[in-house]
Amino acid sequence: MSLPASEPRxxxxxxxxxxxxxxxxxxxxxxxxxxxxxxLDLARENGYDELPAGDVDGLARWFRDSADSGSLVRYLETFTHTVAVMQTAPALRRVARECAEDLAADGVVYAEVRFAPEQHLTTGLSLDEVVEAVLRGFDEGSAAAQATGRPILVRCLVTAMRHAARSREIAELAVRFRDRGVVGFDIAGAEAGHPPSRHLDAFEYMRANNAPFTIHAGEAFGLPSIHEAISFCGTDRLGHGVRVMDDIELPSGTGPSGRDVRGAQLGRVANYVRDKRIPLEMCPSSNVQTGAVASIAEHPFDVLARLRFRVTVNTDNRLMSDTTMSKEFGVLADQFGYGWADFERFTVNAMKSAFIHFDERLRFIDEIIKPGYAVLIG
Structure with a gap:
C-alpha cells in the first residue's frame, strides 16, 4: 500500500x-x-462582552494569531472565549450541530469529537444535560449532512481536565452514555505538572467497564508523559504523542523529516508503542502552534510513518489552527510528497483505531474508505 522507506513518494x-x-x-x-x-452570535445572545474582536474576520484572525504562540499554555488560553459562549443547552446543541455539518462538508465520514463537560456548568446545567445537548446537536448535524449527500457518523469522547479533580466522575459519565453516542474518555489540559498517573482511578474505572480511553501525552511534555500513559494508565491511544521521537535515534545526518530511516534505533518506549500498534493522534498544524515541534518540516510524522508507527492525521482545534482535515492533508502532502495511497493508509490507520465496534470499523474500511480512495488513486 505504501512505498519502502528509501523510495520517493x-x-x-x-x-x-x-x-x-x-x-x-x-x-x-x-x-x-x-x-x-x-x-459572535452566542456572545450576543448570552451577554458575553469580553470577545477580543467584534467582527468575523477580526475574531478569526485573533484566534489564529493568539494560538500561534509556541506555548501550549498560551494556546489553551484562547478557549476562555469559546467555552464562555457554550454554557447553555441551545448553545451546546448549535455548536455540536455545526461541527457535524462542517466536518461532513470537508469529507469526514467518521469523527470522534471531544469536549470537557465539566467546563459547561456555569448556568446550572448538570453533566448529563451538557452531554445530552451535545449528542442531540451531533445527531441533528449528521442528519442535515446526510440530506446533502455527505453522510457522517459523529461520536463523542468526554474529557476530564487534568488539573482538576473530577476525572473519575467524568469517566463514570462516559460509561453512563456509552450506548447513546459517547464512545470513550480522555484527559486534556496542560501536561507539565499534571501527569496522567494522577488520574489512575478514572482509568481503572474505564478498564473495569471494558471502555476505551485516550490520553493527551507527549505534546508539551516529553517521554515520561508517554511512558506513564501507556505503562501505568494503559491508554488505548496517544493524543499527539510527537515526543515519542525522544526515544528514537536516527542515522547520523538524518533530521526529523529525513527520508531514509533505515538504521533508526528505537528505545524501549518507542518500540512498545510501535509493537503494540498504539495509535498516535497527530495534529500537524496544532503541534507547530503549541511548540511541540518547530515547523512542519521538522514534524516527526513522516519518520514515524516510515517506521510504521500507527500515525493518524487530525485537526485538534479547527478554529485556533484555521484548519480542516483537507488542509492538514495538503500540508503533509506539500511537505512530504504524499500521494493518495499514503493518505488511504493513514485513514485506514485511524479507522482501525476508532472506539466503535470492530464490525462497524470494518464496514467503513471496506465500503467507504477503500472504494473512495480507489477512485482517487485511479
Whole structure:
C-alpha cells in the first residue's frame, strides 16, 4: 500500500481534490472548532462582552494569531472565549450541530469529537444535560449532512481536565452514555505538572467497564508523559504523542523529516508503542502552534510513518489552527510528497483505531474508505 522507506513518494495530493477523500478524524475538540460567526452570535445572545474582536474576520484572525504562540499554555488560553459562549443547552446543541455539518462538508465520514463537560456548568446545567445537548446537536448535524449527500457518523469522547479533580466522575459519565453516542474518555489540559498517573482511578474505572480511553501525552511534555500513559494508565491511544521521537535515534545526518530511516534505533518506549500498534493522534498544524515541534518540516510524522508507527492525521482545534482535515492533508502532502495511497493508509490507520465496534470499523474500511480512495488513486 505504501512505498519502502528509501523510495520517493508518488505525486503530491492536489489540495482542491482533498475534500473528495473520505477522512476519519479521531482528535478534534468541540470547543476548538466553532465558526467565528457563531462565537459572535452566542456572545450576543448570552451577554458575553469580553470577545477580543467584534467582527468575523477580526475574531478569526485573533484566534489564529493568539494560538500561534509556541506555548501550549498560551494556546489553551484562547478557549476562555469559546467555552464562555457554550454554557447553555441551545448553545451546546448549535455548536455540536455545526461541527457535524462542517466536518461532513470537508469529507469526514467518521469523527470522534471531544469536549470537557465539566467546563459547561456555569448556568446550572448538570453533566448529563451538557452531554445530552451535545449528542442531540451531533445527531441533528449528521442528519442535515446526510440530506446533502455527505453522510457522517459523529461520536463523542468526554474529557476530564487534568488539573482538576473530577476525572473519575467524568469517566463514570462516559460509561453512563456509552450506548447513546459517547464512545470513550480522555484527559486534556496542560501536561507539565499534571501527569496522567494522577488520574489512575478514572482509568481503572474505564478498564473495569471494558471502555476505551485516550490520553493527551507527549505534546508539551516529553517521554515520561508517554511512558506513564501507556505503562501505568494503559491508554488505548496517544493524543499527539510527537515526543515519542525522544526515544528514537536516527542515522547520523538524518533530521526529523529525513527520508531514509533505515538504521533508526528505537528505545524501549518507542518500540512498545510501535509493537503494540498504539495509535498516535497527530495534529500537524496544532503541534507547530503549541511548540511541540518547530515547523512542519521538522514534524516527526513522516519518520514515524516510515517506521510504521500507527500515525493518524487530525485537526485538534479547527478554529485556533484555521484548519480542516483537507488542509492538514495538503500540508503533509506539500511537505512530504504524499500521494493518495499514503493518505488511504493513514485513514485506514485511524479507522482501525476508532472506539466503535470492530464490525462497524470494518464496514467503513471496506465500503467507504477503500472504494473512495480507489477512485482517487485511479
Amino acid at each position: 508518488p505525486s503530491a495530493v492536489d489540495r482542491a481534490s482533498a475534500v473528495l477523500a473520505p477522512k476519519v478524524l479521531l482528535h478534534d475538540h468541540l470547543d476548538g472548532g466553532l465558526r467565528p460567526a457563531t462565537v
